[in-house]
Amino acid sequence: MTAKAPTVGVVSLGCPKALVDSERIITRLRSEGYQLSGSYEGADLVVVNTCGFLDSAKAESLDAIGEAIAENGKVIVTGCLGKEENLIRDAHPKVLEITGPHQYEAVVGAVHTHLPQVHDPKIDLVPEGGFRLTPRHYAYLKISEGCNNRCTFCIIPSIRGDLVSRPANAVLKEAESLVKAGVKELLVISQDTSAYGVDVKYAESKWKDRMVRAKFYDLCKELGDLGAWVRLHYVYPYPHVDEVVGLMAEGKILPYLDIPFQHASPNVLKAMRRPANQDKVLDRIKKWRQICPDLTIRSSFIVGFPGETEDDFETLLDFIEEAEIDRAGVFKYENVDGAPSRDLPGHVDQDDVDERYDRFMEVQTALAHQRLQSMIGKTVDAICDGWDEDAEAYAFRTKADAPEIDGVTYVDRDDEIAEGTIAKLEILGGEGHEMVGALVEE
Numbered sequence: 001m002t003a004k005a006p007t008v009g010v011v012s013l014g015c016p017k018a019l020v021d022s023e024r025i026i027t028r029l030r031s032e033g034y035q036l037s038g039s040y041e042g043a044d045l046v047v048v049n050t051c052g053f054l055d056s057a058k059a060e061s062l063d064a065i066g067e068a069i070a071e072n073g074k075v076i077v078t079g080c081l082g083k084e085e086n087l088i089r090d091a092h093p094k095v096l097e098i099t100g101p102h103q104y105e106a107v108v109g110a111v112h113t114h115l116p117q118v119h120d121p122k123i124d125l126v127p128e129g130g131f132r133l134t135p136r137h138y139a140y141l142k143i144s145e146g147c148n149n150r151c152t153f154c155i156i157p158s159i160r161g162d163l164v165s166r167p168a169n170a171v172l173k174e175a176e177s178l179v180k181a182g183v184k185e186l187l188v189i190s191q192d193t194s195a196y197g198v199d200v201k202y203a204e205s206k207w208k209d210r211m212v213r214a215k216f217y218d219l220c221k222e223l224g225d226l227g228a229w230v231r232l233h234y235v236y237p238y239p240h241v242d243e244v245v246g247l248m249a250e251g252k253i254l255p256y257l258d259i260p261f262q263h264a265s266p267n268v269l270k271a272m273r274r275p276a277n278q279d280k281v282l283d284r285i286k287k288w289r290q291i292c293p294d295l296t297i298r299s300s301f302i303v304g305f306p307g308e309t310e311d312d313f314e315t316l317l318d319f320i321e322e323a324e325i326d327r328a329g330v331f332k333y334e335n336v337d338g339a340p341s342r343d344l345p346g347h348v349d350q351d352d353v354d355e356r357y358d359r360f361m362e363v364q365t366a367l368a369h370q371r372l373q374s375m376i377g378k379t380v381d382a383i384c385d386g387w388d389e390d391a392e393a394y395a396f397r398t399k400a401d402a403p404e405i406d407g408v409t410y411v412d413r414d415d416e417i418a419e420g421t422i423a424k425l426e427i428l429g430g431e432g433h434e435m436v437g438a439l440v441e442e
């Protein structure tokens with residue numbers, strides 16, 4: 001039997017922009033299987049989209065909220081008056097949640113919290129975990145869009161705009177659905193993961209029986225309780241990352257940080273206009289390794305940035321050795337249309353760029369070799385990515401290896417091993433970024 005679809009009423013006040021917001025909210029809810037009701041009695045919950053332009057409009061909005069509470073009882077408020085949360089709460093303490101204008105996702109997230117969707121496989125075309133282009137056992141989890149930084153080589157902020165963080169409960173709901181749908185590893189992504197929530201002043205949202213802040217640490221802690229591996233990408237070395245490394249030491253999230261340092265020389269970092277205080281980065285990394293000795297750091301770097309001198313480049317090489325960067329991707333600087341770095345003085349001769357790239361690779365290869373040697377004989381947890389036709393072996397990844405970008409451990413085995421199986425492997429040997437391992441029988 002099909003469960004009754006949850007039904008929402010929408011009261012829309014204010015200008016055409018508010019009306020468009022209401023349409024978007026309704027479109028999204030309908031696409032998720034919610035029904036609409038034109039009456040208070042027929043709705044399980046009412047969304048009131050308010051106007052706060054003039055005092056008379058505020059009064060009208062407050063009246064509409066009062067009426068919805070009296071007639072229905074379950075009310076979520078959004079729209080322009082949502083900016084004046086205290087005013088609404090003082091007048092109507094029973095309001096379930098309040099969001100501001102254009103916060104479609106927050107409104108929809110609030111509806112999910114107070115009136116959960118009913119997944120019906122007979123009518124829903126979208127599977128519970130959504131459509132994904134990744135294998136069943138891992139999934140990317142986007143926590144925000146855009147970026148508040150203005151790195152001179154990058155045009156992302158001009159394309160995607162400033163940081164817009166998703167509400168914590170929306171992220172957690174998606175993560176939970178993915179885990180229920182069989183995902184064993186969540187890859188947290190954004191443009192600047194550690195800045196999560198800055199734009200919404202770390203706003204709280206209701207998740208299960210508690211309020212969760214849209215804050216890097218709080219989100220990681222909650223994600224760590226979902227029972228999947230959680231891997232963090234695009235983190236910046238801000239001081240508050242220290243406490244997240246504590247979660248790694250506790251085994252809540254994977255001891256892995258993908259930090260795009262891009263360079264280490266203060267001159268180049270200044271020209272790149274990179275965030276974070278680089279003077280403190282080495283100390284910070286050392287501290288992280290004390291807190292969590294198993295930590296793997298992946299990074300990416302640019303060589304040949306305008307103004308990079310031989311001294312700057314050597315500073316970079318020293319840095320990757322001293323910081324023991326475990327995995328590094330290196331790119332040769334290229335002029336990107338629209339990027340301010342095009343206009344910087346001191347563009348580096350292409351031969352020098354190529355030569356620096358080769359030297360970087362040499363140092364990086366030696367570091368990778370050392371790291372691989374230190375793994376031999378160890379027993380580690382690894383996740384199976386399935387059968388690899390070329391290698392004629394099962395491909396696994398350890399906690400130190402992200403899919404697509406890091407290394408693989410091959411296991412030769414006749415019995416079938418399902419994708420997403422997490423097993424203990426003994427590392428037997430390897431070369432470059434590929435290791436060979438054997439399943440350790442329990």
Ligand code: SF4
Pocket residue numbers: 147148149150151154155156157191192
């Ligand atoms: S490189 Fe990253 S941090 Fe810098 S502006 Fe681009 S997206 Fe933001």
